[in-house]
Amino acid sequence: MNWSQLFTSSVGKKVTMALSGLFLVAFLLVHAGLNACIWANDGGVMFNVAAHFMGANVVPRVLEIGLFVFFLLHIIQGLVLEIQNRSKRKVGYAIPMGNKGSKWYSRAMGILGSIILIFLVIHLIDFWIPSRFGGLGQMYIDMSTHQIVSAGTPGAKEYHDLYGEMVYKFTNYPWISVVYILGVIALFWHLVHGIQSAFRTFGVTNHKYISILTVVGWSFAIIVCGAFIMMPISFLAGWIS
Amino acid sequence: MEHYNMNLTLKVWKQKDGKSKGGFETYQVKNISSEMSFLEMFDVLNEQLIHEGKEPIAFDHDCREGICGMCSMYINGRPHGPWQGTTTCQLHMRAFKDGDTIVVEPWRANAFPVLKDLVVDRTAFDRIIQAGGYVSVNTGVTVDGNAIPINKDNADKAFAAAACIGCGACVAACKNSSALLFLSAKTSHLALLPQGQTERNKRSLAMVAQMDKEGFGSCTNTGACEAVCPKEIEITNIARLNRDFTAAGLAADVKG
Numbered sequence: 001m002n003w004s005q006l007f008t009s010s011v012g013k014k015v016t017m018a019l020s021g022l023f024l025v026a027f028l029l030v031h032a033g034l035n036a037c038i039w040a041n042d043g044g045v046m047f048n049v050a051a052h053f054m055g056a057n058v059v060p061r062v063l064e065i066g067l068f069v070f071f072l073l074h075i076i077q078g079l080v081l082e083i084q085n086r087s088k089r090k091v092g093y094a095i096p097m098g099n100k101g102s103k104w105y106s107r108a109m110g111i112l113g114s115i116i117l118i119f120l121v122i123h124l125i126d127f128w129i130p131s132r133f134g135g136l137g138q139m140y141i142d143m144s145t146h147q148i149v150s151a152g153t154p155g156a157k158e159y160h161d162l163y164g165e166m167v168y169k170f171t172n173y174p175w176i177s178v179v180y181i182l183g184v185i186a187l188f189w190h191l192v193h194g195i196q197s198a199f200r201t202f203g204v205t206n207h208k209y210i211s212i213l214t215v216v217g218w219s220f221a222i223i224v225c226g227a228f229i230m231m232p233i234s235f236l237a238g239w240i241s
Numbered sequence: 242m243e244h245y246n247m248n249l250t251l252k253v254w255k256q257k258d259g260k261s262k263g264g265f266e267t268y269q270v271k272n273i274s275s276e277m278s279f280l281e282m283f284d285v286l287n288e289q290l291i292h293e294g295k296e297p298i299a300f301d302h303d304c305r306e307g308i309c310g311m312c313s314m315y316i317n318g319r320p321h322g323p324w325q326g327t328t329t330c331q332l333h334m335r336a337f338k339d340g341d342t343i344v345v346e347p348w349r350a351n352a353f354p355v356l357k358d359l360v361v362d363r364t365a366f367d368r369i370i371q372a373g374g375y376v377s378v379n380t381g382v383t384v385d386g387n388a389i390p391i392n393k394d395n396a397d398k399a400f401a402a403a404a405c406i407g408c409g410a411c412v413a414a415c416k417n418s419s420a421l422l423f424l425s426a427k428t429s430h431l432a433l434l435p436q437g438q439t440e441r442n443k444r445s446l447a448m449v450a451q452m453d454k455e456g457f458g459s460c461t462n463t464g465a466c467e468a469v470c471p472k473e474i475e476i477t478n479i480a481r482l483n484r485d486f487t488a489a490g491l492a493a494d495v496k497g
Contacts, residue, residue, distance in 0.1 A: 001446050006490035010419070010459035011449050015487055081459060085417035088458035089349050094252075094265065095318035097414060101468025107416050109461060197462040203484020205477040 013081060018198035020074040025195060025220070027067055028187075032227045041240045044163025045146050048139055051162045055131060075117055082110035105189035106197075112190040119183025126169060126176070127162065137161040170235035177232035184228045191221035246272045247339035251286065253298055254346045256355050259362075263355065265344075275335040279322060280305060280312060282334055299358040307331040307471065310406030313413070314359055315346040320410035320469045328408065328471040348409050350418035352456045365455040366407050366423060372451035373444035374427040376436050395433045403430035404472040411466035411474075417458030422466035424452055425482035426474045432485055442489035449486050 006012045034054065037047040054060045105112065130136045140156040142149045149156045169176050195217030196210070204210055234240050248271045256263025270286050277285070280302050287297035303311035312329035316322035322332040337343065345359065353361040405426035412420050428445050431437030437444075460479060467476040 001490045001493040002495050005450075006487075006493075009449055009486075009490070010421075010453050010457075011483055011486045012490065013459055014461075014483065081461075085419075085458040085461070088351050088418035088456060090351055091349055091355075093315060093318065093346055093349055095344050095346070097318050097465060097469075100319050100465075101414060102416075102463040102465040106461070106463040107465075193462075200462050200476075200480045201483050203480050203487070205480045205484070207477070210477070210480075 013077060014201045016077055017074065017081070018201035020070040020077075021194050021198050023066070023070045024074060025191070025198075028191075028224050029220075032224045035231055036227060038163065038166065038231060038240055039234070042146070043148050043241075044139065044161065044167075045141055045148060047163045048159045048161060049141065051131065052159050055160075071120075075113070078110065078113050082113075103193070106193045109190060109193055112186045115186035116183060116190060119179065119186065122179060123183070127165060130165060131160055131162050137164050139164065166231075167235055170232045174236065177236055180232050181229050184225050187228075188221045188225040191225070192217055195220060242275075242335060245275045245335075245339070247275065247334065247337065247341070249273055249282075249337065249340075250342040252342065252344045253359070254355075255298065255358055256347075258357055259354050263358075273334055275333070277334045278305065278330055279314070279316070279332040279334065279336075280330050299356075299360050301360050302330060305330040308406060310408035313348050313361060313363070313408055313410070315348060315413055317344055320348070320413040321408075321471050326471055326473045328406075331471075348413040350409075350412050350457070352418060352420070353409060353412060361409075363407070363409050365457070366409065366420070368455065369420065369424055369448050369451045370407075370427060373440065373447035374431070376431060376440060378436070389435050391434060399430045399433035402426045402433070402474060402478050405430075405470075405474050406472055408471060410469045410471060412457065414465040414469040415458065415460075416463060416465065417461055419460040419466075420452050420455070420457040421460040421479050421482065422470065422474055422476065424448055425478035428485060429478040429481050432481065441485060442492060445482060445485040446489050446493065449482075 001009075007016055034050050035047070037050050038044070040046040054064075137160075138151070139159045139161040140149050140151050140153060141147070141159055142153065142155050143157055144155055151158075170180075196214045199213045200210070204213060248269070251268045251270060252265045253268060254263055255266045268286055268290075270282065270289070273282050273285065280300070283298065283300060290297045301311045301313050303309040305312075307328040307330060310328075312321075314321070314329045316329065316332070321327060321329045323336050324332055347353075347355050347359045348361045348363075350361075352365045353363055356362050403426075405423060407423060409420075409423070411422035412418055415422075428448060431444065432441050462476070462479070464476055467474065
């Protein structure tokens with residue numbers, strides 16, 4: 001069995017989905033951690049500096065290429081698998097099995113993934129494209145005091161005001177917040193199935209570990225998605241200014 | 242359990258042959274005993290149809306004691322009907338009550354084409370077994386059963402996996418029509434024992450390749466297969482197969 005036979009086999013495709021999925025899970029943790037800087041409640045200084053690091057430093061930029069590769073792999077292969085799997089039963093049942101035996105979110109990975117994809121496109125247009133290709137306001141920070149200062153102040157460094165963009169979008173357009181919350185809810189259920197499923201794909205047969213990995217999956221989904229959902233809510237509720 | 246009789250409405254899939262377009266036919270059966278098996282109820286219905294000069298309903302069955310894997314009805318939205326860990330032949334009519342409507346469909350999967358009515362062609366499973374579900378040993382004198390020590394845990398797991406009767410309920414239940422629970426049961430009962438080690442790598446690679454060729458879908462770990470398996474084969478067998486297959490695929494030494 002050569003490489004292409006391995007990765008184009010039905011089990012090999014699962015492995016690819018699981019590996020790329022777990023890479024994306026790791027990314028979510030980094031993303032949620034960085035975004036948590038908004039709760040420093042310092043007018044966005046910490047957040048903008050962190051966002052600047054992610055955009056300017058070579059390490060995150062190289063990882064970002066990998067991220068896009070894994071995103072595309074996960075999305076394209078996921079969609080292809082969904083279409084292929086659906087085509088394996090040309091005549092369906094008059095009475096579907098429904099929830100007799102499996103969870104709705106386990107069966108809905110394709111639909112949940114598609115919702116996340118739509119959300120991802122909206123999200124990239126909202127924040128990633130302006131931060132990489134221009135379109136954001138500027139903020140001047142004195143790095144010795146970590147204070148926001150006006151342009152031209154000695155020692156002031158210029159940063160993209162990604163934080164200001166977040167405040168603007170989430171406070172002025174509540175529907176954007178609604179779209180984000182719905183996208184993250186889809187992500188939540190995707191993770192609940194995906195994380196434990198990935199470990200089954202890697203061959204975890206021990207019941208003791210499967211149960212703990214299921215708990216880990218739920219916990220990760222609750223913590224990370226909870227953090228993401230609290231972001232627009234924090235702006236809307238005025239907890240951070 | 243108290244005995245009772247019941248009248249039922251049956252909606253059964255009728256299809257002349259693989260090429261024809263099928264459809265549901267509705268039948269009435271009366272005075273069905275709660276102590277009959279589901280297939281005995283079908284026998285009563287078929288007798289009735291024969292007396293009426295109509296064609297009986299074709300369905301698969303053989304041992305009628307839950308061990309051969311021939312019976313294959315999808316009853317009220319669940320393979321083998323409502324009972325847990327039960328084949329259709331062991332499903333008894335006390336699972337239903339007077340006045341019920343029961344919908345019976347064949348297994349649905351492209352890899353299991355309908356031959357007639359409720360009978361589907363499951364020879365794809367035979368070809369998967371032929372691809373590697375065996376151990377190659379020279380026959381001869383009977384070997385001492387205790388010649389190779391085997392730990393109890395593995396012996397029990399291998400035995401549980403070997404309980405697979407190859408009925409195809411896992412495929413019928415899976416939203417992807419994946420045969421991986423069946424396949425993994427067939428690889429696991431050998432992979433867990435010393436005698437299965439020699440061909441362990443080759444086996445998982447060959448059987449998965451054959452499964453893909455037969456047109457089954459790929460597994461997404463939804464667990465529907467495990468829930469409907471009449472022999473309660475565990476989904477952890479799939480995880481074992483995933484590991485075996487990946488390890489074998491990575492280890493395979495081929496040119497190019």
